[in-house]
Amino acid sequence: xxxxxxxxxxDGSSFGHLRAGRARAAVRGVIWAGLNGFAxxxxxxxxxxxxxxxxxxxxxxxxxLAASISFFASAIAPAGFGDALxxxxxxxxxxxxxxxxxxIGTALAIYGGLLLLTPLLAKFLGQAGxxxxxxxxxxxxxxxxxxxxxxxxxxxxxxFDKIALRTTVASLVSAAVCVPLLLxxxxxxxxxxxxVAGSIATFLASFLSVTWRPALSFSxxxxxxVARYGAFASGTRxxxxxxxxxxxxxxxxxxxxxxxxxxxxxxYQILNDLIAGALRAVSFTMLSSLQTEHEKLKETxxxxxxxxxxxxxxxxxxxxxxxxxxxxxxxxxxxxxxxPALQAFCAIGLLSCIGxxxxxxxxxxxxxGWWMSYQAAQQILSAVVVLALFRFGITTVVVAMAVKTxxxxxxxxxxxxxxxxxxxxxxxxxxxxxxxxxxxxxxxxLAVRYTMPETHSVVNxxxxxxxxxxxxxxxxxxxxxxxxxxxxxxxxxxxxxxS
Numbered sequence: 001x002x003x004x005x006x007x008x009x010x011d012g013s014s015f016g017h018l019r020a021g022r023a024r025a026a027v028r029g030v031i032w033a034g035l036n037g038f039a040x041x042x043x044x045x046x047x048x049x050x051x052x053x054x055x056x057x058x059x060x061x062x063x064x065l066a067a068s069i070s071f072f073a074s075a076i077a078p079a080g081f082g083d084a085l086x087x088x089x090x091x092x093x094x095x096x097x098x099x100x101x102x103x104i105g106t107a108l109a110i111y112g113g114l115l116l117l118t119p120l121l122a123k124f125l126g127q128a129g130x131x132x133x134x135x136x137x138x139x140x141x142x143x144x145x146x147x148x149x150x151x152x153x154x155x156x157x158x159x160f161d162k163i164a165l166r167t168t169v170a171s172l173v174s175a176a177v178c179v180p181l182l183l184x185x186x187x188x189x190x191x192x193x194x195x196v197a198g199s200i201a202t203f204l205a206s207f208l209s210v211t212w213r214p215a216l217s218f219s220x221x222x223x224x225x226v227a228r229y230g231a232f233a234s235g236t237r238x239x240x241x242x243x244x245x246x247x248x249x250x251x252x253x254x255x256x257x258x259x260x261x262x263x264x265x266x267x268y269q270i271l272n273d274l275i276a277g278a279l280r281a282v283s284f285t286m287l288s289s290l291q292t293e294h295e296k297l298k299e300t301x302x303x304x305x306x307x308x309x310x311x312x313x314x315x316x317x318x319x320x321x322x323x324x325x326x327x328x329x330x331x332x333x334x335x336x337x338x339x340p341a342l343q344a345f346c347a348i349g350l351l352s353c354i355g356x357x358x359x360x361x362x363x364x365x366x367x368x369g370w371w372m373s374y375q376a377a378q379q380i381l382s383a384v385v386v387l388a389l390f391r392f393g394i395t396t397v398v399v400a401m402a403v404k405t406x407x408x409x410x411x412x413x414x415x416x417x418x419x420x421x422x423x424x425x426x427x428x429x430x431x432x433x434x435x436x437x438x439x440x441x442x443x444x445x446l447a448v449r450y451t452m453p454e455t456h457s458v459v460n461x462x463x464x465x466x467x468x469x470x471x472x473x474x475x476x477x478x479x480x481x482x483x484x485x486x487x488x489x490x491x492x493x494x495x496x497x498x499s
Contacts (some may be wrong), residue, residue: 040170048270053331055191057255057259058256060261064258065246066133068243068250073138073141074145081226083098083229084230086152086285087233087423090155093215098224098226099152102218115135121129127255143196143202143203144199147206154394174284177194179192181193231367232372235371240454244382244383247267252387257393260338260394275312275353287301287360308356309430310434314472318344318445320343321446322465324339325457326461328344347396347402355412358416361419362419377408385404413427436475437471437475440475441475448463
């Protein structure tokens with residue numbers, strides 16, 4: 001007999017949403033994703049640090065250009081049909097099989113087209129190294145698409161422990177490929193091959209974690225039943241994966257500025273994955289299951305928004321504050337020019353975790369077409385920024401992108417408030433304590449910096465980080481201690497927890 005809230009096995013004909021114990025499942029999912037996401041983030045940070053010391057900005061930029069082209073090509077893949085499997089109330093095996101074969105067939109066609117276009121792209125961009133890099137890095141297209149369906153089944157059943165384990169395995173495999181090759185002097189190939197190895201590992205871990213296996217059949221009728229949501233979700237992913245900014249920077253400014261841009265963005269992404277990765281893994285599934293329960297939806301969203309800002313604000317504000325000392329010390333002096341770009345990405349990071357929740361809310365409630373349009377507008381604005389300002393240098397471009405992101409954010413806030421039927425003040429109240437605590441943290445760090453005698457740079461950094469952490473936690477406890485205790489009780493499963 002199935003326990004309360006447990007689903008039928010995934011090899012049956014039903015793939016229903018979890019109904020009982022959803023809050024506990026979500027909290028466990030966040031904890032699993034957070035704890036297991038910590039290991040991949042640490043591994044990624046270590047590999048990235050080592051890679052940055054071995055590669056110059058131009059070399060790093062060349063690999064990023066090849067990766068951007070492969071992402072651009074894969075952007076037309078129907079990966080959003082995986083989200084359709086998560087969001088749809090009733091899903092049968094015929095839907096799952098149809099989406100899997102759609103993803104596989106499209107991926108093979110995309111990779112074939114990429115191979116044909118590689119010589120033209122290398123000549124147009126003036127980068128002969130792309131001739132060999134693109135066919136290798138482009139293999140990610142096939143394995144990423146093959147992992148869509150099993151990954152969606154894991155998310156639909158809220159098997160977040162398996163999703164987290166998949167991420168950990170992929171990061172370890174990627175590191176196991178990259179580090180030895182880097183130490184043996186293979187340079188850009190170490191980084192390129194690690195991308196592919198991580199993608200293969202993600203597919204295998206996802207596929208082996210579900211009992212479903214694809215049948216050798218394809219139902220066009222089943223595909224049509226998930227087509228509307230899948231098409232809009234795929235369109236959104238297309239927009240997000242285009243990386244128009246990176247392609248334009250590589251084309252107009254060269255691989256060295258692209259390397260600086262990619263370096264700063266990579267640090268931001270590692271931190272964002274560590275903080276927002278747990279939310280991204282859980283929020284869409286959880287909010288999809290609450291489509292018909294408005295009060296629970298609103299309560300869950302506001303709770304997650306507060307928790308997200310409480311964790312993300314001090315990290316990105318603190319990084320911007322110490323970046324000037326941290327980057328040369330950890331990554332080498334040849335990356336000092338990337339400090340202003342990194343600080344600009346930190347400004348974007350203040351909204352990144354909140355943006356993950358907004359995306360999950362808007363798309364889970366069926367507004368996927370609106371979100372696709374919003375993301376398309378963001379990409380167009382990014383392209384305009386690069387085209388207008390590339391002559392003024394990479395720092396100016398990234399700062400302008402940060403300003404653009406901050407100015408556009410209220411648009412998504414407006415739809416969020418409309419869906420939740422919530423006032424702006426009630427929403428803004430979630431950010432008051434994290435904002436005040438972050439500002440006082442900055443004041444405390446600056447006070448220590450200008451009063452502490454000069455010692456070793458590592459000691460100075462350690463004291464500043466410790467001071468900032470103590471000030472932030474103390475202020476947050478003083479302002480919202482009861483709410484933090486509620487978070488603790490939910491995590492520890494004390495008291496009543498709504499399903």
